[in-house]
Amino acid sequence: MTAPDESTRLPAAAGDELKACCAAAYSSDVVALLLGDSYHPGGTALTRRLTGHLALTDASRVLDVASGRGTTALLLADAFGVCVDGVDYSPANAALAQGAAAAVGLAERVTFTTGDAEHLPFPDGVFDAVVCECALCTFPDKVQAAAEFARVLRPGGRVGIADVTAASDRLPPELTGLGARIACIADARSPAEYAEILAAAGLLTIHTERHDAAMTRMIDQIEARLNLLRMTAAARLDDAGVDLAAAPAVLAASRAAVADGTLGYTLLIAEKSP
Amino acid sequence: MTTDETAPATDQGAPTPAAPVKRARDEVFIEFTKSICPICKTPVDAQVNIREGKVYLRKRCTEHGPFEALVYGDAEEYLSSARFNKPGTIPLVFQTEVKDGCPSDCGLCPEHKQHACLGIIEVNTGCNLDCPICFADSGHQADGYSITHAQCASMLDVFVASEGEPEVVMFSGGEPTIHQHILDFIDLAQARPIKNVTLNTNGIRLASDKRFVAELGERNQVPGKSVNIYLQFDGFDERTHREIRGRDLRKLKQKALDNCAEAGLTVTLVAAVERGLNEHELGPIITFGIDHPAVRSVAFQPVTHSGRHVAFDPLNRLTNPDVIKLITEQRPAWFQKGDFFPVPCCFPTCRSVTYLIVNGEPGNRTVLPIPRLLQVEDYLDYVTNRVMPDAGIREALEKLWSASAFMGTETTQEKLRATAQALDCADACGIDLPSAVKDLGDKAFMIVVQDFQDPYTLNVKQLMKCCVEEITPDGRLIPFCAYNSVGYREQIRAQMSGVPVAGVVPNALPLANRLTDTAYGSKTVRSAQTAAEYEQGPR
Numbered sequence: 001m002t003a004p005d006e007s008t009r010l011p012a013a014a015g016d017e018l019k020a021c022c023a024a025a026y027s028s029d030v031v032a033l034l035l036g037d038s039y040h041p042g043g044t045a046l047t048r049r050l051t052g053h054l055a056l057t058d059a060s061r062v063l064d065v066a067s068g069r070g071t072t073a074l075l076l077a078d079a080f081g082v083c084v085d086g087v088d089y090s091p092a093n094a095a096l097a098q099g100a101a102a103a104v105g106l107a108e109r110v111t112f113t114t115g116d117a118e119h120l121p122f123p124d125g126v127f128d129a130v131v132c133e134c135a136l137c138t139f140p141d142k143v144q145a146a147a148e149f150a151r152v153l154r155p156g157g158r159v160g161i162a163d164v165t166a167a168s169d170r171l172p173p174e175l176t177g178l179g180a181r182i183a184c185i186a187d188a189r190s191p192a193e194y195a196e197i198l199a200a201a202g203l204l205t206i207h208t209e210r211h212d213a214a215m216t217r218m219i220d221q222i223e224a225r226l227n228l229l230r231m232t233a234a235a236r237l238d239d240a241g242v243d244l245a246a247a248p249a250v251l252a253a254s255r256a257a258v259a260d261g262t263l264g265y266t267l268l269i270a271e272k273s274p
Numbered sequence: 275m276t277t278d279e280t281a282p283a284t285d286q287g288a289p290t291p292a293a294p295v296k297r298a299r300d301e302v303f304i305e306f307t308k309s310i311c312p313i314c315k316t317p318v319d320a321q322v323n324i325r326e327g328k329v330y331l332r333k334r335c336t337e338h339g340p341f342e343a344l345v346y347g348d349a350e351e352y353l354s355s356a357r358f359n360k361p362g363t364i365p366l367v368f369q370t371e372v373k374d375g376c377p378s379d380c381g382l383c384p385e386h387k388q389h390a391c392l393g394i395i396e397v398n399t400g401c402n403l404d405c406p407i408c409f410a411d412s413g414h415q416a417d418g419y420s421i422t423h424a425q426c427a428s429m430l431d432v433f434v435a436s437e438g439e440p441e442v443v444m445f446s447g448g449e450p451t452i453h454q455h456i457l458d459f460i461d462l463a464q465a466r467p468i469k470n471v472t473l474n475t476n477g478i479r480l481a482s483d484k485r486f487v488a489e490l491g492e493r494n495q496v497p498g499k500s501v502n503i504y505l506q507f508d509g510f511d512e513r514t515h516r517e518i519r520g521r522d523l524r525k526l527k528q529k530a531l532d533n534c535a536e537a538g539l540t541v542t543l544v545a546a547v548e549r550g551l552n553e554h555e556l557g558p559i560i561t562f563g564i565d566h567p568a569v570r571s572v573a574f575q576p577v578t579h580s581g582r583h584v585a586f587d588p589l590n591r592l593t594n595p596d597v598i599k600l601i602t603e604q605r606p607a608w609f610q611k612g613d614f615f616p617v618p619c620c621f622p623t624c625r626s627v628t629y630l631i632v633n634g635e636p637g638n639r640t641v642l643p644i645p646r647l648l649q650v651e652d653y654l655d656y657v658t659n660r661v662m663p664d665a666g667i668r669e670a671l672e673k674l675w676s677a678s679a680f681m682g683t684e685t686t687q688e689k690l691r692a693t694a695q696a697l698d699c700a701d702a703c704g705i706d707l708p709s710a711v712k713d714l715g716d717k718a719f720m721i722v723v724q725d726f727q728d729p730y731t732l733n734v735k736q737l738m739k740c741c742v743e744e745i746t747p748d749g750r751l752i753p754f755c756a757y758n759s760v761g762y763r764e765q766i767r768a769q770m771s772g773v774p775v776a777g778v779v780p781n782a783l784p785l786a787n788r789l790t791d792t793a794y795g796s797k798t799v800r801s802a803q804t805a806a807e808y809e810q811g812p813r
Contacts, residue, residue, distance in 0.1 A: 043649040048658065069664075071652075078661040104661040220610075224646035231633040231640065231717075 039068075040134035040162065041265050042214035047072050048079070050131060050160040053207055053269040056080050060128040063087065063152060065117050065145075066135030070097025070110070076131075077101075077110045085127075086112040087120060118144040122152045130159040137164045137188040146201035156274040159203055164188040164215065165266040172253045175263070191266045203270035212264040219254050223247075301325040304353070305735065310377065311335030312729035313779050313788070313799050315761045317378060320733065324349040330589070331733055341784075343588035343730040346623055348595035351616075357657045360618035360672065362388035362739060365436045369750045376734040377760045380752040382436070382743065390751055391619055391677035391741035393433040393440060394474075397421050397459060398448035399767060402478050404795070405519045407546055409581035409726075409758050411778065411794040412448045419770035420448075421747055426459045429745045434466050436751060441678035441685060442470040443745075444504065451479035457489050464499050470683045474504040474544075476523070477530035484533055491537030494682075502682040503534055504573070507543035509555035510562070517551050517584070535568035540682025542720075543569055548577040548584065549592055556597065557604025564719055565636045570681035571720035574601075579728040579780045580758035582796040587783050588730045594626050597723045605641075613643035614723060615650045619676045621736040624727075627675050629690065630719040644693065650675075666692060677741045681720050690718050727755035729780050 040046075056062065058081035064073045067086025070093075077084050088094050094112040101110040115121040117132070118141050130149045139145045149159045166175075166188040189197070195205040226247050234244070257263035305322035309331060320333035322345070329346035346352040370383045382390070396410065399418030412418070421429070433440050443463050450456050450473060463471050473490065480487050480503070494501040507527055508518045515522045534541050543563050547553055556574060563569040576592035577583055602609040608630075616622035629644040644650075653668040654675060670692035673679060679686045727736060732755060740753035744762075747770060752762050764775040776798040779789060790800040 043652040044655070044658070045651070074661045079658065100664075103665070106661065217612075220646050221648075224642050227633075227640055227642050228631065228647060231631065231642075 039218075040072075041164075041218040042162065042211055044071065044075055046162060046211060046214060046267070047075055047131075047133065049211075050133070050162050050267050050269075051076060051080060053267070054129040054131070054158045054160050056082050056129060058082060061085070061126065063120070063122065063127045063130045065120070065130060065132040065149070066138075067097060067112060068093050070100045070112060072131065072133060073097065073110050073112070074101060074104060074106055077106045078104070082128075083109045084111075085122070086110065087115040087117070087122075088112065089114070089116060118148060120148045120152050124151050125154045127152050128154060128157050130157070131161075132159070133162045134164065136161055136194070140187075142189070142194075142197050143200060146197050146203060149198075150201040150203050150272055153203075153272045155272055157272050158206075159198070159270050159272075161194065161198075161268045161270070162211075163194065163266060163268070165191050165194070165210075165264045166257075167262045170262045172257065172262075175250065175253055175257060188263075191268065194266075194268055195270070198268070198270045203272055205268055205270045207267075207269040209267045210264050211267065212258050212261075215258050215263060215265040216255065218265075219251060219258070223251050301330075302349075304329075305733075307331075308376065308734040309333045309732045310729060310760055311338050312341055312782070313338040313785070315729065315759075315777060317375070317734075322733065324352075331731055341588070341730060344591055344593060345731050345733065346595060347593040347599070351595055352623055355616040355622040357655045358616045358618045358622045358651070359739075360654070360656050362386075362619075365389040365751075366438055367435050369432065369436070377732070377737055377753075377756045380750060380756045380760070380762060382751045382753075385738065386753075387739040388619065388741045390433070390437060390440070390743040392442055392444060393437070393743055393745045393751065394444045394446050394754065395421070395426065395429050395459070395745050396446050396448060397426065397450045397453045397456060399771070400452060401447060401449040401476070402452055403449070403476055403519060403521065405582070406795075407518045407548065407577055407583045408795075409578040409583070410446075410448065410763070411581040411792070411796045413794065415794060417771055417773040417793075418448070419767065420453055421770075423455060423458060423462070425747045426455075427462050428749065429747060430463055430466055430468065432749045432751065433745050434468065439467040439469065441468075442472055442680060442683065443468050444472040444474055446474040449476055449478070451475050451486070457486075457493075460490075460493050460501060464493060464496055469498065469685070470500045470502065470680060472502050472504050472542075472680055474506075476506045476519075477503075477527055478523075480505075480530035480533055481526040482529075484536075487533045487537045487539070491539055494537075494539055498684070500683050501539065502680055503539050503541040503568075504544055505530065505534075505541050506546070507559065508545045508547075509552040510558055511552070511555065514552040514555060518546060518548070531566055531568050535566070539568060540570050541566075541568045542571040542573055542681065542722075544573045544575065546577045547574050547592055547597060549586070549590065551584075553592065553600055554604070556601050560601065560605060560608075560721065564630075564632050564639065564641070570718070571722065573722040573724065575723075576725045578726040578758060579730060579782065580726075581763075581778055582794065583781055585781050585783055585786065588780075591731075592725070594623070594723045594725045597725075598626060601721070601723075608639075608641040609643065613645055614721070615645050615654070615675060617675045617677060618654050618656065618672065619678075620741045621739045624736055624740070625677065625722065625724045627679070627723070628721050629674060630721065632717050632719050648693075679720070681718070686720075727759060729759045729778075730782060732756075732759045 060082040062076055062082050062084045064086045067073050067088045073084040073086040076082055086097055091114045094114045097112040101107045117139055167190050191208050198205055301323040303323050307320050308317055309320035311318050318333045318335050320331055322331050327349050329349050329352045330342055331345045332342040334340045368382050368384045370379050372383050372385050373379050398420040399412050401412040404413035460471050490501050508514050512522050545559055560572055563572045574597050579586055598614045614626040614628045617625040617627055631642040633640045653671050670689040673689040737753050737756055742754040743751040744754055744757040745751055746766050757763050764777055768775040776792045778796045779799050781797045788799055789797040792798045
């Protein structure tokens with residue numbers, strides 16, 4: 001295993017370059033392309049499970065990093081009675097989510113902002129909990145993002161992460177190439193590596209649990225949507241750079257990787273030292 | 275105690291009394307409910323238990339003893355589907371009062387939890403077949419009944435009074451196409467604010483009377499209205515036809531379907547599925563349906579053990595998960611576990627549905643179950659998910675996963691379009707999926723799996739939320755499974771025909787030595803009990 005500070009902390013210039021490149025890559029990421037950029041495996045059931053570990057009270061203030069269309073933030077506010085700030089890189093998502101909050105009468109407790117996970121637009125220590133679902137794997141500078149989570153958390157606050165996990169040294173070649181950039185796998189880490197990244201930011205992992213079936217479900221969903229696009233818009237899919245011929249091999253390799261534990265989906269709960 | 279054979283001897287050889295050991299039950303008790311005695315139909319207490327991953331309902335009648343039946347073949351899904359239970363809608367009016375409690379006050383009584391998604395009008399008891407399997411106990415019978423214009427009109431009015439603008443009424447029987455006024459009845463329905471008519475038929479007249487099919491086709495063109503065909507279709511083996519229908523109807527079914535296609539009618543193939551008869555034909559029925567231009571959906575119904583049917587084992591009957599498993603096994607390239615989703619408008623264990631998007635040529639199909647494209651469970655979870663960003667998607671899915679959804683209706687078509695729009699990836703890839711899929715409606719195919727309750731399996735918990743109602747000539751809306759199980763069918767037939775009707779008892783193997791034939795081929799209890807006793811209807 002490589003030390004996190006070598007593998008994830010990049011020189012500033014290279015980081016910016018990668019971020020720009022990643023933003024472009026993410027915009028043509030097969031997952032975002034097929035499932036929408038607010039998709040996360042396990043759906044609301046897993047969100048509830050994650051939230052159950054965050055020791056929330058109805059006085060809690062929670063930050064949802066990469067809040068997408070607001071599904072998780074609204075669920076947290078409605079079911080757990082907390083105040084939620086959602087932050088998303090996409091202004092369109094933040095606007096849609098704010099509209100949704102207003103539509104269900106939760107605008108007073110839920111606010112959405114546009115922002116970068118590596119430079120969160122919030123002061124230090126204001127949140128009781130941070131959630132980040134299926135997004136850390138896409139952040140180019142994971143160490144910086146973790147440091148930001150820690151910074152905005154109050155002492156003793158918890159971060160709940162749900163993410164794709166991969167034993168990167170065991171991934172088959174189909175899942176490491178740029179052309180096979182499915183499911184953020186290319187830059188996903190193992191649960192232990194995520195825990196190290198969090199620890200480096202002062203966040204001690206207190207609980208992890210695997211939900212690999214959610215990953216299988218996501219692969220099924222990707223395949224189904226690829227088939228749908230093949231039916232409806234094969235030519236335009238081609239234009240978008242999706243190699244339909246390569247898809248079956250990549251999907252099969254993904255399923256095999258989930259089956260042997262190389263690839264999975266994991267919940268991690270970490271706590272900032274009091 | 276010295277003679278107790280189970281007492282272990284000690285090493286010393288001296289017998290010691292065995293300490294009594296408490297044993298664990300071999301089942302998990304999950305529900306206390308009510309059912310009926312399948313013989314006398316008296317309401318009795320019942321319990322639901324899980325054994326070896328399956329769900330059983332057990333009850334005891336003080337007079338007729340204990341009864342037990344399998345009700346759901348997958349205990350895990352039985353429990354997990356509880357979340358997909360939509361709060362009911364209160365109908366505009368109730369037709370009866372609460373007096374003796376469920377299931378004796380049908381209906382609908384004010385304790386009923388759901389409005390009628392689907393109303394059924396049985397126009398006659400006569401039929402041009404005498405099938406060995408017929409929950410309505412119909413056939414070539416001289417002592418049945420047919421409803422009149424006035425009766426049909428008032429039954430439709432009852433439905434409209436209860437629903438306002440009913441989504442769909444089904445004409446059934448007997449065989450409704452042999453009623454001389456069936457086209458008039460459809461006109462009566464279309465003259466009211468009822469959007470869709472479904473005609474439930476064996477297809478014999480559709481095969482032989484093209485003018486009749488053309489008349490149906492014309493009524494299907496009335497703006498804002500549709501007429502769709504619910505065609506009895508059990509399989510392709512000659513044995514299937516002979517054992518279930520008493521005749522080889524294969525050529526007639528094909529002709530009926532071709533005539534429907536020519537007249538622009540949309541058809542649902544409806545298969546009664548029985549263990550040991552046609553359970554191997556589910557995959558072929560789906561393939562055939564997908565390939566035939568008139569067919570847009572298939573409904574699989576485990577044979578309802580009410581009325582007339584072949585002998586069966588209540589502990590080894592087919593339930594929804596069993597049917598879904600058979601479908602998956604017979605078409606593994608198309609289906610996997612999770613592709614069917616429970617219908618939330620009725621009790622979620624009553625009905626499961628999937629929609630497919632189908633592409634390609636016969637023999638080289640791509641089949642895409644819609645539940646694989648989006649997380650249906652996130653939208654139809656009524657217990658935990660109260661708010662969500664896309665209320666429109668929930669509404670569309672609710673209309674699709676409903677007992678009132680029929681292919682060929684405008685509502686179902688419209689909601690399929692809305693669902694396609696939910697598969698939003700336009701932001702990311704620049705592909706305007708909604709416009710790309712706008713004609714996917716033509717490629718959509720629906721599969722329904724519905725296990726109706728019978729006198730063995732009846733659980734009032736499910737019955738109280740039933741959304742499929744029989745509209746009776748005396749102006750009631752009686753939940754379909756109550757109508758067939760509790761004695762209402764016999765009561766209405768006796769009232770309408772003036773001929774006493776014996777109380778029907780399931781032809782279940784454990785009851786074999788207690789049963790005798792009724793006049794219509796079903797079974798009744800062999801005893802001193804007289805038909806007159808049953809004429810009084812449900813107790």
